[in-house]
Amino acid sequence: MTQSVRHILRGLLIIIVQVLILKRISSGSNWLWLHGAVFLYPIIILLLPIRMSRHYVTIIGFLIGLLIDMFYDTMGVHAFALTATGYVRGILLSYLEPRGGYTTAMSPTRHSMGINWLMIYSSLLMLVHVFVYYVGEIFTFVYIGQILLKTTITFLMTMMVIMGYHLLFNPRK
Amino acid sequence: MNNLLLFIIRYSAFLLFVVLEMIALVLIVRYNDNQRTIYLNSSSIFSGRLYNFADKAYEYNNLRDIADSLANENAKLKTNIFNLERTIQHISIAESPVDSCILEPYRIIEARVINNSINQRNNHFTLDKGIADSIRAGMGVISPHGIAGIIDQVGTEYSTAISILHSAARISAAIRRNNYFGSLIWKETDPRHMILEAVPRQADLLIGDTIVTSGYSYIYPRGIFIGTISKFWIEGGSNYYTIEVKLQEDIARLDQVYVVDYTGERETQQ
Numbered sequence: 001m002t003q004s005v006r007h008i009l010r011g012l013l014i015i016i017v018q019v020l021i022l023k024r025i026s027s028g029s030n031w032l033w034l035h036g037a038v039f040l041y042p043i044i045i046l047l048l049p050i051r052m053s054r055h056y057v058t059i060i061g062f063l064i065g066l067l068i069d070m071f072y073d074t075m076g077v078h079a080f081a082l083t084a085t086g087y088v089r090g091i092l093l094s095y096l097e098p099r100g101g102y103t104t105a106m107s108p109t110r111h112s113m114g115i116n117w118l119m120i121y122s123s124l125l126m127l128v129h130v131f132v133y134y135v136g137e138i139f140t141f142v143y144i145g146q147i148l149l150k151t152t153i154t155f156l157m158t159m160m161v162i163m164g165y166h167l168l169f170n171p172r173k
Numbered sequence: 174m175n176n177l178l179l180f181i182i183r184y185s186a187f188l189l190f191v192v193l194e195m196i197a198l199v200l201i202v203r204y205n206d207n208q209r210t211i212y213l214n215s216s217s218i219f220s221g222r223l224y225n226f227a228d229k230a231y232e233y234n235n236l237r238d239i240a241d242s243l244a245n246e247n248a249k250l251k252t253n254i255f256n257l258e259r260t261i262q263h264i265s266i267a268e269s270p271v272d273s274c275i276l277e278p279y280r281i282i283e284a285r286v287i288n289n290s291i292n293q294r295n296n297h298f299t300l301d302k303g304i305a306d307s308i309r310a311g312m313g314v315i316s317p318h319g320i321a322g323i324i325d326q327v328g329t330e331y332s333t334a335i336s337i338l339h340s341a342a343r344i345s346a347a348i349r350r351n352n353y354f355g356s357l358i359w360k361e362t363d364p365r366h367m368i369l370e371a372v373p374r375q376a377d378l379l380i381g382d383t384i385v386t387s388g389y390s391y392i393y394p395r396g397i398f399i400g401t402i403s404k405f406w407i408e409g410g411s412n413y414y415t416i417e418v419k420l421q422e423d424i425a426r427l428d429q430v431y432v433v434d435y436t437g438e439r440e441t442q443q
Binding site for chain 1: 185186187189190193194196197198199200201203220223224227231288289290291292293294297333362363364425
């Protein structure tokens, strides 16, 4: 019970940081920000308990995406990307499963799984998230160059803040 | 039937994923048609309040800049007032007084930008005034150094506007030196420049020519300074120039803006 309350509070804080601070940072007019943004909020999906059912993760992804969309004025785009991320997370977790399976004590953090596992897990999911996001935003493959450029820049900056979060706060659960 | 049920249960996570993605896609497409539900965008009270609160926290950072730009603007206004008074003196000697709504068809409402974006394909910003301050959809928004956008959705206390950096924005603009006019549109990814199209090739152009609003639509008054010509060329086989205009206003730093209410239009309609 206290576990889920902690997850919800942390999620709300991360969303507030995303829409009030990171959104402003990524609205500058120099070259870097025109082609990229910083997304911290997918870390909420990354940090959900490993054994949580795939259904719940997908639904939570959709709802958080909608909430972010309300603040970004991009109706549906973030929801589109985060639903995909939530669903792919289940598949990826079964690929990354250690020998002997996950135990109840394991959570997707540096403390529990080690930095290598965390890097692979976060970077693959973020690649999916950022790519699907720009496909949804630009909405046509005619601009595939632009999609790839934006995906690369945003991916690098997003990974920096997500790994930074893990190194700074070292969440146990 | 049993098999179908088993199938649904077996793949329920995937089906759920597909259904949610469909909903998101429908939302995206609806959004692109500009038919957003009003309570799910930033003109809704919920996110508007939060942005207003955050804006208050940030505004102390740039008080100095704001003071400077306000002083600048005041200076310009004073110049205009002196010029106008002189003109009016001349008119009143020559002619009988005219109805004031013909002379002053524009009413200006000041507002502040509390949320802005420039790096999407279709950019919007949010103002802290709404129906309560008699703002209506379709009014133009001007900024101290140029034009900013057009009001789109109006809530009771907040409203959203499409930025001039929006793929649907077309602004009628003219070259001040020789009055040739065309429409100003935005090509994505560069928030400092816009493209002026449909100026015929017999027009003589110079780099640095001033671009102002033409006043041919009621959205903006005539003669608002937009920017200067930075480049111009003719696409192969075309009869029209393509002109790159460097904007005077940095849309990324919009703060104090003015909404233009054209009162003359309503009277002519009645």
